[in-house]
Amino acid sequence: MEEQRTPRSPARSGPPSWRRHGPPRWNRWSWNDEERRAHWPWRSTLLMTAFVLIGSHFAAHSQAGDRVQLDFFAWALLLVGSALLLWRQRHPVLVAFGTAGAGMVYLGAGYPYGPVFLIVAMGCFSAVVAGHRKAAWTAVGMFWAGHALVAHWLYRWLPPTGDQPASWGQEGIIATWIVAIVALSELVRVRREQWAHDRAERAEAARRRADEERLRIARELHDVLAHSISVINVQAGVGLALLDSDPEQARTALTTIKAASKEALGEVRQVLDTLRAPGEAPRAPAPGLGRLPELVEQAAGAGLTVEVEGEDDIPKLAPGTDLAAFRIVQEALTNVVRHSGSRHARVRLESAKGALRLRIDDDGPATGADAGGSGNGLAGMRERAAALGGTIEAGPRDDGGFRVLAVLPLKVKEDQ
Incomplete structure:
Protein backbone atom coordinates (compact mmCIF):
# COMPACT_ATOMS: atom_id res chain seq x y z
CA MET A 1 0.00 0.00 0.00
CA GLU A 2 1.47 3.30 -1.06
CA GLU A 3 2.28 5.77 1.62
CA GLN A 4 0.09 8.83 1.37
CA ARG A 5 1.89 12.12 1.54
CA THR A 6 0.31 15.27 2.74
CA PRO A 7 0.66 17.94 0.05
CA ARG A 8 2.84 20.82 0.95
CA SER A 9 0.88 23.83 2.15
CA PRO A 10 0.98 26.71 -0.35
CA ALA A 11 1.53 29.06 2.54
CA ARG A 12 4.98 27.52 3.10
CA SER A 13 6.10 27.70 -0.51
CA GLY A 14 8.43 30.41 -1.71
CA PRO A 15 10.89 32.46 0.28
CA PRO A 16 10.08 33.71 3.77
CA SER A 17 8.05 36.87 4.03
CA TRP A 18 11.03 38.91 5.22
CA ARG A 19 12.94 37.88 2.08
CA ARG A 20 10.05 38.74 -0.19
CA HIS A 21 9.20 42.06 1.38
CA GLY A 22 12.46 43.03 3.09
CA PRO A 23 13.19 43.29 6.81
CA PRO A 24 10.45 44.67 9.07
CA ARG A 25 10.43 48.40 9.60
CA TRP A 26 10.19 49.32 13.25
CA ASN A 27 8.08 52.43 13.43
CA ARG A 28 6.87 53.18 16.93
CA TRP A 29 3.80 54.97 15.61
CA SER A 30 2.69 52.04 13.42
CA TRP A 31 3.08 49.05 15.74
CA ASN A 32 0.23 46.62 15.82
CA ASP A 33 -0.77 44.77 18.99
CA GLU A 34 1.57 41.82 18.41
CA GLU A 35 4.57 44.05 17.75
CA ARG A 36 3.78 46.16 20.80
CA ARG A 37 3.58 43.08 23.01
CA ALA A 38 6.87 41.80 21.63
CA HIS A 39 8.65 45.05 22.51
CA TRP A 40 10.58 45.23 25.75
CA PRO A 41 10.97 48.80 27.14
CA TRP A 42 14.45 48.22 28.51
CA ARG A 43 15.77 51.76 28.29
CA SER A 44 12.86 53.54 29.93
CA THR A 45 12.67 50.89 32.67
CA LEU A 46 16.39 51.22 33.45
CA LEU A 47 16.14 55.01 33.52
CA MET A 48 13.09 54.85 35.81
CA THR A 49 14.80 52.35 38.12
CA ALA A 50 17.91 54.51 38.42
CA PHE A 51 15.83 57.63 39.08
CA VAL A 52 13.73 55.87 41.75
CA LEU A 53 16.73 54.42 43.58
CA ILE A 54 18.75 57.64 43.52
CA GLY A 55 15.72 59.79 44.38
CA SER A 56 14.73 57.50 47.26
CA HIS A 57 18.28 57.71 48.64
CA PHE A 58 18.12 61.51 48.77
CA ALA A 59 14.54 61.40 50.13
CA ALA A 60 15.72 59.13 52.98
CA HIS A 61 18.40 61.66 53.95
CA SER A 62 15.96 64.57 53.90
CA GLN A 63 13.37 62.66 55.98
CA ALA A 64 15.82 61.14 58.48
CA GLY A 65 14.25 60.87 61.92
CA ASP A 66 10.68 61.18 60.59
CA ARG A 67 10.52 57.96 58.54
CA VAL A 68 12.16 54.54 58.71
CA GLN A 69 15.55 54.48 57.02
CA LEU A 70 15.97 52.41 53.89
CA ASP A 71 17.07 48.83 54.47
CA PHE A 72 17.40 45.68 52.36
CA PHE A 73 13.63 45.13 52.28
CA ALA A 74 13.00 48.72 51.14
CA TRP A 75 15.54 48.46 48.33
CA ALA A 76 14.02 45.13 47.30
CA LEU A 77 10.53 46.67 47.11
CA LEU A 78 11.83 49.55 45.00
CA LEU A 79 13.69 47.20 42.67
CA VAL A 80 10.74 44.83 42.30
CA GLY A 81 8.31 47.69 41.64
CA SER A 82 10.63 49.22 39.05
CA ALA A 83 11.39 45.88 37.39
CA LEU A 84 7.67 45.20 36.96
CA LEU A 85 7.55 48.13 34.54
CA LEU A 86 9.47 46.00 32.06
CA TRP A 87 6.23 44.01 31.46
CA ARG A 88 3.94 47.04 31.26
CA GLN A 89 3.32 46.61 27.51
CA ARG A 90 2.77 42.84 27.67
CA HIS A 91 0.75 42.57 30.90
CA PRO A 92 -0.43 46.10 31.79
CA VAL A 93 -3.11 44.99 34.26
CA LEU A 94 -0.74 42.82 36.34
CA VAL A 95 1.86 45.60 36.31
CA ALA A 96 -0.69 48.18 37.49
CA PHE A 97 -1.76 46.06 40.47
CA GLY A 98 1.80 44.88 41.15
CA THR A 99 3.27 48.39 41.32
CA ALA A 100 0.32 49.61 43.42
CA GLY A 101 0.80 46.69 45.81
CA ALA A 102 4.57 47.28 46.09
CA GLY A 103 3.92 50.97 46.78
CA MET A 104 1.36 50.17 49.49
CA VAL A 105 3.76 47.78 51.27
CA TYR A 106 6.58 50.33 50.98
CA LEU A 107 4.52 53.13 52.56
CA GLY A 108 2.95 50.80 55.11
CA ALA A 109 6.44 49.85 56.32
CA GLY A 110 7.08 53.50 57.11
CA TYR A 111 9.77 54.13 54.51
CA PRO A 112 10.35 57.69 53.22
CA TYR A 113 8.02 59.33 50.75
CA GLY A 114 9.60 59.86 47.36
CA PRO A 115 9.82 58.52 43.80
CA VAL A 116 7.94 55.37 44.77
CA PHE A 117 4.83 57.25 43.64
CA LEU A 118 6.28 57.42 40.12
CA ILE A 119 6.38 53.62 39.92
CA VAL A 120 2.66 53.42 40.69
CA ALA A 121 1.91 56.29 38.32
CA MET A 122 3.83 54.66 35.45
CA GLY A 123 2.15 51.29 35.95
CA CYS A 124 -1.36 52.75 36.00
CA PHE A 125 -0.54 55.11 33.13
CA SER A 126 0.48 52.15 30.93
CA ALA A 127 -2.71 50.26 31.79
CA VAL A 128 -4.92 53.22 30.86
CA VAL A 129 -3.07 53.80 27.59
CA ALA A 130 -3.40 50.10 26.75
CA GLY A 131 -7.18 50.38 27.17
CA HIS A 132 -7.54 48.71 30.61
CA ARG A 133 -9.15 51.72 32.22
CA LYS A 134 -11.17 49.99 34.94
CA ALA A 135 -8.19 47.96 36.10
CA ALA A 136 -6.00 51.08 36.21
CA TRP A 137 -8.60 53.06 38.15
CA THR A 138 -9.07 50.18 40.56
CA ALA A 139 -5.32 49.93 41.17
CA VAL A 140 -5.03 53.69 41.74
CA GLY A 141 -8.04 53.67 44.05
CA MET A 142 -6.60 50.71 45.97
CA PHE A 143 -3.28 52.52 46.39
CA TRP A 144 -4.87 55.77 47.56
CA ALA A 145 -7.27 53.97 49.94
CA GLY A 146 -4.39 51.94 51.37
CA HIS A 147 -2.34 55.08 51.91
CA ALA A 148 -5.26 56.86 53.59
CA LEU A 149 -5.90 53.84 55.83
CA VAL A 150 -2.26 53.71 56.92
CA ALA A 151 -1.90 57.49 57.35
CA HIS A 152 -5.10 57.98 59.43
CA TRP A 153 -5.72 54.71 61.28
CA LEU A 154 -3.08 51.98 61.06
CA TYR A 155 -0.18 54.37 61.78
CA ARG A 156 -0.60 53.52 65.51
CA TRP A 157 0.58 49.96 64.98
CA LEU A 158 2.93 50.49 62.04
CA PRO A 159 6.45 51.98 61.95
CA PRO A 160 7.85 54.48 62.61
CA THR A 161 7.23 54.53 66.33
CA GLY A 162 5.38 57.62 67.53
CA ASP A 163 4.16 58.57 64.08
CA GLN A 164 1.38 61.13 63.87
CA PRO A 165 -1.65 61.03 61.51
CA ALA A 166 -1.17 62.78 58.19
CA SER A 167 -3.05 65.98 57.52
CA TRP A 168 -6.06 65.90 55.23
CA GLY A 169 -4.40 68.65 53.21
CA GLN A 170 -1.64 66.20 52.38
CA GLU A 171 -4.27 63.67 51.32
CA GLY A 172 -5.83 66.32 49.09
CA ILE A 173 -2.47 66.92 47.41
CA ILE A 174 -2.02 63.18 46.80
CA ALA A 175 -5.58 62.91 45.45
CA THR A 176 -4.89 65.85 43.11
CA TRP A 177 -1.78 64.17 41.77
CA ILE A 178 -3.71 60.94 41.23
CA VAL A 179 -6.46 62.75 39.32
CA ALA A 180 -3.84 64.55 37.21
CA ILE A 181 -2.10 61.27 36.36
CA VAL A 182 -5.39 59.57 35.43
CA ALA A 183 -6.44 62.57 33.31
CA LEU A 184 -3.10 62.60 31.48
CA SER A 185 -3.38 58.87 30.90
CA GLU A 186 -6.87 59.27 29.46
CA LEU A 187 -5.67 62.08 27.19
CA VAL A 188 -2.83 59.95 25.84
CA ARG A 189 -5.19 57.00 25.36
CA VAL A 190 -7.67 59.12 23.40
CA ARG A 191 -4.91 60.57 21.25
CA ARG A 192 -3.50 57.13 20.47
CA GLU A 193 -6.94 55.83 19.56
CA GLN A 194 -7.39 58.83 17.28
CA TRP A 195 -4.02 58.19 15.64
CA ALA A 196 -4.93 54.52 15.16
CA HIS A 197 -8.28 55.53 13.67
CA ASP A 198 -6.58 57.99 11.31
CA ARG A 199 -4.05 55.36 10.23
CA ALA A 200 -6.86 52.87 9.58
CA GLU A 201 -8.75 55.45 7.51
CA ARG A 202 -5.65 56.27 5.48
CA ALA A 203 -4.97 52.58 4.90
CA GLU A 204 -8.57 52.01 3.85
CA ALA A 205 -8.45 54.99 1.50
CA ALA A 206 -5.21 53.65 -0.01
CA ARG A 207 -6.79 50.22 -0.49
CA ARG A 208 -9.84 51.82 -2.08
CA ARG A 209 -7.69 53.84 -4.46
CA ALA A 210 -5.73 50.71 -5.35
CA ASP A 211 -8.95 48.80 -6.04
CA GLU A 212 -10.26 51.61 -8.21
CA GLU A 213 -6.95 51.76 -10.11
CA ARG A 214 -6.99 47.99 -10.66
CA LEU A 215 -10.56 48.22 -11.93
CA ARG A 216 -9.62 51.05 -14.28
CA ILE A 217 -6.63 49.16 -15.65
CA ALA A 218 -8.65 45.97 -16.04
CA ARG A 219 -11.32 47.89 -17.94
CA GLU A 220 -8.73 49.53 -20.18
CA LEU A 221 -7.03 46.23 -20.93
CA HIS A 222 -10.35 44.56 -21.66
CA ASP A 223 -11.41 47.30 -24.05
CA VAL A 224 -8.08 47.26 -25.88
CA LEU A 225 -7.64 43.51 -26.10
CA ALA A 226 -11.26 42.56 -26.80
CA HIS A 227 -11.44 44.80 -29.85
CA SER A 228 -7.99 43.99 -31.26
CA ILE A 229 -8.23 40.25 -30.66
CA SER A 230 -11.67 40.16 -32.28
CA VAL A 231 -10.22 41.78 -35.38
CA ILE A 232 -7.24 39.41 -35.32
CA ASN A 233 -9.52 36.39 -34.89
CA VAL A 234 -11.70 37.34 -37.85
CA GLN A 235 -8.75 38.11 -40.11
CA ALA A 236 -6.95 34.92 -39.07
CA GLY A 237 -10.02 32.93 -40.16
CA VAL A 238 -10.12 34.80 -43.47
CA GLY A 239 -6.41 34.22 -44.01
CA LEU A 240 -6.67 30.50 -43.32
CA ALA A 241 -9.68 30.13 -45.62
CA LEU A 242 -8.00 31.99 -48.52
CA LEU A 243 -4.43 30.88 -48.03
CA ASP A 244 -4.49 28.49 -51.01
CA SER A 245 -7.23 29.94 -53.21
CA ASP A 246 -6.43 33.66 -52.91
CA PRO A 247 -2.94 34.30 -51.50
CA GLU A 248 -3.20 38.05 -52.11
CA GLN A 249 -6.32 38.35 -49.97
CA ALA A 250 -4.66 36.17 -47.32
CA ARG A 251 -1.70 38.57 -47.36
CA THR A 252 -4.10 41.48 -46.79
CA ALA A 253 -5.62 39.65 -43.80
CA LEU A 254 -2.16 39.04 -42.34
CA THR A 255 -1.30 42.72 -42.82
CA THR A 256 -4.43 43.68 -40.91
CA ILE A 257 -3.49 41.24 -38.12
CA LYS A 258 -0.03 42.79 -37.89
CA ALA A 259 -1.42 46.34 -37.68
CA ALA A 260 -4.07 45.41 -35.10
CA SER A 261 -1.60 43.51 -32.90
CA LYS A 262 0.91 46.36 -33.09
CA GLU A 263 -1.69 48.91 -31.99
CA ALA A 264 -2.90 46.60 -29.22
CA LEU A 265 0.64 46.13 -27.94
CA GLY A 266 1.18 49.89 -27.95
CA GLU A 267 -1.94 50.58 -25.91
CA VAL A 268 -1.22 47.72 -23.49
CA ARG A 269 2.32 49.05 -23.04
CA GLN A 270 0.90 52.50 -22.28
CA VAL A 271 -1.40 51.06 -19.60
CA LEU A 272 1.39 49.00 -18.05
CA ASP A 273 3.76 51.97 -18.05
CA THR A 274 1.46 53.68 -15.57
CA LEU A 275 2.05 50.74 -13.22
CA ARG A 276 5.82 50.74 -13.58
CA ALA A 277 6.20 54.52 -13.18
CA PRO A 278 3.29 55.87 -11.11
CA GLY A 279 2.85 59.61 -11.19
CA GLU A 280 4.59 60.11 -14.53
CA ALA A 281 2.75 61.48 -17.52
CA PRO A 282 1.74 58.90 -20.14
CA ARG A 283 3.89 58.78 -23.24
CA ALA A 284 0.91 58.90 -25.58
CA PRO A 285 -2.38 60.78 -25.26
CA ALA A 286 -5.44 58.85 -24.14
CA PRO A 287 -7.65 57.78 -27.05
CA GLY A 288 -10.77 59.79 -27.80
CA LEU A 289 -13.38 60.39 -30.47
Missing part, protein backbone atom coordinates in the same frame (compact mmCIF):
# COMPACT_ATOMS: atom_id res chain seq x y z
CA GLY A 290 -10.68 61.95 -32.62
CA ARG A 291 -9.47 58.40 -33.30
CA LEU A 292 -12.79 57.19 -34.66
CA PRO A 293 -11.38 56.98 -38.22
CA GLU A 294 -8.77 54.49 -36.97
CA LEU A 295 -11.52 52.51 -35.26
CA VAL A 296 -13.56 52.46 -38.48
CA GLU A 297 -10.49 51.31 -40.41
CA GLN A 298 -9.86 48.48 -37.96
CA ALA A 299 -13.49 47.41 -38.17
CA ALA A 300 -13.23 47.42 -41.97
CA GLY A 301 -10.23 45.11 -41.65
CA ALA A 302 -12.52 42.69 -39.79
CA GLY A 303 -15.08 42.87 -42.58
CA LEU A 304 -17.41 45.36 -40.87
CA THR A 305 -18.49 48.51 -42.67
CA VAL A 306 -19.12 51.38 -40.23
CA GLU A 307 -20.95 54.61 -41.02
CA VAL A 308 -20.31 57.54 -38.68
CA GLU A 309 -22.77 60.43 -38.48
CA GLY A 310 -22.50 63.70 -36.56
CA GLU A 311 -18.79 63.42 -35.84
CA ASP A 312 -18.07 66.98 -36.94
CA ASP A 313 -20.75 68.48 -34.68
CA ILE A 314 -19.22 67.29 -31.40
CA PRO A 315 -17.33 69.97 -29.44
CA LYS A 316 -14.09 69.36 -27.59
CA LEU A 317 -14.74 67.12 -24.61
CA ALA A 318 -13.15 66.71 -21.22
CA PRO A 319 -10.54 63.90 -21.31
CA GLY A 320 -12.61 61.52 -19.17
CA THR A 321 -15.73 61.94 -21.28
CA ASP A 322 -13.74 61.68 -24.53
CA LEU A 323 -12.08 58.43 -23.43
CA ALA A 324 -15.34 56.92 -22.19
CA ALA A 325 -17.12 57.77 -25.46
CA PHE A 326 -14.35 56.20 -27.53
CA ARG A 327 -14.28 53.02 -25.43
CA ILE A 328 -18.05 52.65 -25.57
CA VAL A 329 -18.05 52.88 -29.38
CA GLN A 330 -15.08 50.51 -29.54
CA GLU A 331 -16.75 47.90 -27.34
CA ALA A 332 -20.06 48.19 -29.21
CA LEU A 333 -18.32 47.60 -32.57
CA THR A 334 -16.36 44.72 -31.07
CA ASN A 335 -19.63 43.10 -30.02
CA VAL A 336 -20.98 43.54 -33.55
CA VAL A 337 -17.93 41.74 -34.95
CA ARG A 338 -18.15 38.92 -32.41
CA HIS A 339 -21.88 38.42 -31.90
CA SER A 340 -23.71 39.70 -34.97
CA GLY A 341 -24.13 38.33 -38.45
CA SER A 342 -24.42 41.84 -39.83
CA ARG A 343 -21.46 43.30 -41.70
CA HIS A 344 -22.76 46.82 -41.42
CA ALA A 345 -22.99 49.13 -38.40
CA ARG A 346 -23.99 52.75 -37.89
CA VAL A 347 -22.58 55.14 -35.28
CA ARG A 348 -24.57 58.27 -34.56
CA LEU A 349 -23.08 61.10 -32.46
CA GLU A 350 -25.00 64.13 -31.30
CA SER A 351 -24.83 66.66 -28.51
CA ALA A 352 -28.00 68.23 -27.16
CA LYS A 353 -29.35 69.45 -23.82
CA GLY A 354 -25.95 69.28 -22.16
CA ALA A 355 -25.41 65.60 -23.01
CA LEU A 356 -23.52 63.55 -25.55
CA ARG A 357 -25.60 60.79 -27.16
CA LEU A 358 -23.91 57.81 -28.75
CA ARG A 359 -26.00 55.34 -30.73
CA ILE A 360 -24.51 52.24 -32.30
CA ASP A 361 -26.83 50.05 -34.43
CA ASP A 362 -26.41 46.85 -36.39
CA ASP A 363 -29.00 44.92 -38.38
CA GLY A 364 -28.26 41.47 -36.96
CA PRO A 365 -29.07 38.68 -36.77
CA ALA A 366 -27.24 37.43 -33.68
CA THR A 367 -24.76 34.63 -34.37
CA GLY A 368 -24.88 33.22 -30.84
CA ALA A 369 -26.88 33.13 -27.66
CA ASP A 370 -25.24 36.31 -26.39
CA ALA A 371 -26.46 38.87 -28.84
CA GLY A 372 -24.70 42.14 -28.32
CA GLY A 373 -22.39 40.54 -25.77
CA SER A 374 -23.18 39.70 -22.18
CA GLY A 375 -19.85 39.58 -20.39
CA ASN A 376 -17.42 42.20 -19.21
CA GLY A 377 -17.98 44.37 -22.27
CA LEU A 378 -21.46 45.64 -21.44
CA ALA A 379 -20.58 45.81 -17.74
CA GLY A 380 -17.53 47.91 -18.57
CA MET A 381 -19.59 50.29 -20.72
CA ARG A 382 -22.12 50.73 -17.93
CA GLU A 383 -19.35 51.38 -15.39
CA ARG A 384 -17.77 54.02 -17.61
CA ALA A 385 -21.08 55.77 -18.15
CA ALA A 386 -22.05 55.57 -14.47
CA ALA A 387 -18.67 57.00 -13.41
CA LEU A 388 -19.50 60.15 -15.42
CA GLY A 389 -23.14 60.29 -14.30
CA GLY A 390 -24.43 58.90 -17.61
CA THR A 391 -26.49 55.90 -18.66
CA ILE A 392 -26.24 52.96 -21.07
CA GLU A 393 -29.12 51.14 -22.75
CA ALA A 394 -28.30 48.01 -24.73
CA GLY A 395 -30.69 45.49 -26.22
CA PRO A 396 -32.25 43.98 -29.35
CA ARG A 397 -34.32 46.15 -31.67
CA ASP A 398 -37.80 45.28 -32.86
CA ASP A 399 -36.55 44.70 -36.41
CA GLY A 400 -34.03 42.08 -35.30
CA GLY A 401 -30.92 44.21 -34.92
CA PHE A 402 -29.15 45.40 -31.81
CA ARG A 403 -28.69 48.89 -30.40
CA VAL A 404 -26.40 50.47 -27.83
CA LEU A 405 -27.47 53.92 -26.64
CA ALA A 406 -25.20 55.87 -24.32
CA VAL A 407 -25.95 59.26 -22.79
CA LEU A 408 -23.00 61.05 -21.16
CA PRO A 409 -23.04 64.48 -19.48
CA LEU A 410 -21.40 66.91 -21.87
CA LYS A 411 -18.46 68.69 -20.30
CA VAL A 412 -16.94 71.01 -22.85
CA LYS A 413 -13.20 71.44 -22.51
CA GLU A 414 -12.33 75.11 -22.16
CA ASP A 415 -9.76 76.44 -24.62
CA GLN A 416 -6.65 77.68 -22.96
